[in-house]
Amino acid sequence: MAIFSKDAAPNESARASSIAAGTSLSIIAAGTVIEGDITTEGVIRIEGRVEGAVRAGRQVLVGRQGEIRGDVTTREAVVGGKVQGAVSASERLEVQGTSTIIGDITTKAIAVIEGGRINGTVRITDARDAGIGQSVTSPTVAVVR
Numbered sequence: 001m002a003i004f005s006k007d008a009a010p011n012e013s014a015r016a017s018s019i020a021a022g023t024s025l026s027i028i029a030a031g032t033v034i035e036g037d038i039t040t041e042g043v044i045r046i047e048g049r050v051e052g053a054v055r056a057g058r059q060v061l062v063g064r065q066g067e068i069r070g071d072v073t074t075r076e077a078v079v080g081g082k083v084q085g086a087v088s089a090s091e092r093l094e095v096q097g098t099s100t101i102i103g104d105i106t107t108k109a110i111a112v113i114e115g116g117r118i119n120g121t122v123r124i125t126d127a128r129d130a131g132i133g134q135s136v137t138s139p140t141v142a143v144v145r
Contacts, residue, residue: 023058030065037070046081053085060089064098071103079116086120 024042028034032048041057046066054060056074066081077089080096087093089107097115104120112118 028066030063062099064096077107 024040026038026040026042026044028038028044028046028048028050030047034048034050035052037052037055038044038050039055043059043061044054044056045061045063046054046068047063048065049067049069051069053070054068054072054074058075060072060074060077062068062077062079062081062083064080068081068083068085071085072083072087072089074088075090076092077087078094078096079087079099079101081099083099083101083103085103087101087103087105087107089105091107092109093105093107093111095101095110095112095116095118097113100117100119102119105118105122106125107123108125110122110124
């Protein structure tokens with residue numbers, strides 16, 4: 001394989017640079033406990049438990065058995081497990097039917113599937129207002145049954 005050789009093909013180096021540019025995937029497996037903050041530019045999938053803040057440049061995915069005890073900051077989040085902390089998703093948040101979020105939510109668009117539970121305030125912001133924290137007059141909210 002050319003992955004570890006000095007003479008990597010041009011395709012290999014282009015692929016490696018795209019992974020470094022934020023398309024990487026990190027997985028916290030079921031049964032794993034992380035104590036401390038996690039920061040990545042790519043995507044993180046949590047099937048275990050994280051006790052600390054999670055920051056991802058692209059996406060945070062929390063599986064059905066996954067749990068975060070800390071704040072979540074990302075562009076897009078899909079929660080199927082439990083989050084105890086503030087969730088800030090600059091683009092979109094999906095609250096699946098198996099999820100529980102205990103904390104305040106700030107996002108541009110939210111989809112809540114029947115059964116998903118939220119205990120906190122939900123603030124729908126426009127990209128222009130994200131720094132100010134004002135609500136927009138026409139929020140994008142979807143409740144799926």
